Amino acid sequence: MRPAGTLASLLAVLAMGACALVPGPSTIRAFEVPAACPVSTSGFRANDGLMRSRAALRAGALTILAVGSSSIEGVGASQPERGYVPLVQAGLRDAFPDARITVINRGIGGETTADTVTRLQAEIDAARPHLVIWQLGTNDMLRDLTLARVVSDFDRGRDILDAAGVDVVLIDPQRLPEDTDNDGFRGRNTLLAGVAGTIAYLGTREGYAVDPRFGPMSGWTGLEGGGVGPDDLHLNDSGYACWAANTVAGLGKALR
Numbered sequence: 001m002r003p004a005g006t007l008a009s010l011l012a013v014l015a016m017g018a019c020a021l022v023p024g025p026s027t028i029r030a031f032e033v034p035a036a037c038p039v040s041t042s043g044f045r046a047n048d049g050l051m052r053s054r055a056a057l058r059a060g061a062l063t064i065l066a067v068g069s070s071s072i073e074g075v076g077a078s079q080p081e082r083g084y085v086p087l088v089q090a091g092l093r094d095a096f097p098d099a100r101i102t103v104i105n106r107g108i109g110g111e112t113t114a115d116t117v118t119r120l121q122a123e124i125d126a127a128r129p130h131l132v133i134w135q136l137g138t139n140d141m142l143r144d145l146t147l148a149r150v151v152s153d154f155d156r157g158r159d160i161l162d163a164a165g166v167d168v169v170l171i172d173p174q175r176l177p178e179d180t181d182n183d184g185f186r187g188r189n190t191l192l193a194g195v196a197g198t199i200a201y202l203g204t205r206e207g208y209a210v211d212p213r214f215g216p217m218s219g220w221t222g223l224e225g226g227g228v229g230p231d232d233l234h235l236n237d238s239g240y241a242c243w244a245a246n247t248v249a250g251l252g253k254a255l256r
Contacts, residue, residue, distance in 0.1 A: 036222025037242035044250025045210045047203055053167045054255055056130040061100040062092075065127040065166075067116050068135030071174060072107025076234030084240050084247075091248030096255070104129070112139045113153040120157055124164045131167040133211075137195035138173035141188060147198055158206055168208040169251065172196035174239075175217035177225070180232040209254065211247055 056062040066072050066085050074083025089103035104127045113136045140150045161168050173192045176185045196214035203210035220227040220242060227239025235243065
């Protein structure tokens, strides 16, 4: 269920925040969460894993590093400002106006879990974050890697994250259109659902927060293309808007 006032507040959050992202004539004057987007905090699981981030907010500054593949990078958005990371940053800044919040976008399209792990230490060293958002699993399944391989690669990443002393939010894969004409995508949702379930388990096991995407996307039928662009893989503007709105709602509540 959508908490009372959540959607209205997020409309204001993202409208004001997006307008501040890019100066000059290209500035987006208004940004709205699509009316058909179901915004809820019920799916977000903190798993007692955000203590450092809460402390950072109380101290007045929170740095978030977002890693993963094309969804984090923002592939499919009509403008960079309409991608996931800029919208989450805008929303969190408005939700916590007394804190300096920075969300660093280090998504690279096409990456597998192993690819992200390879550069994870360097990204953490450069960003010095309190919180790492890690989106994973989609490309592993599209390349026919096994769940066991995903877990093994995740465990190597976990060792890096834990040694760095950061909080973690895990994000699972996107849902693909069931009616896709792409032979490489057809039937993949069963595999992606397995990854989503595994990520939920890993979050509980490690005490990492989990922000689900695969499951909630089944309720995005009212969005243009179900929130997915014409390539049947990457999110479109409405998909990024809905995803960001749910992250701001769930993570924002968990950080209070």
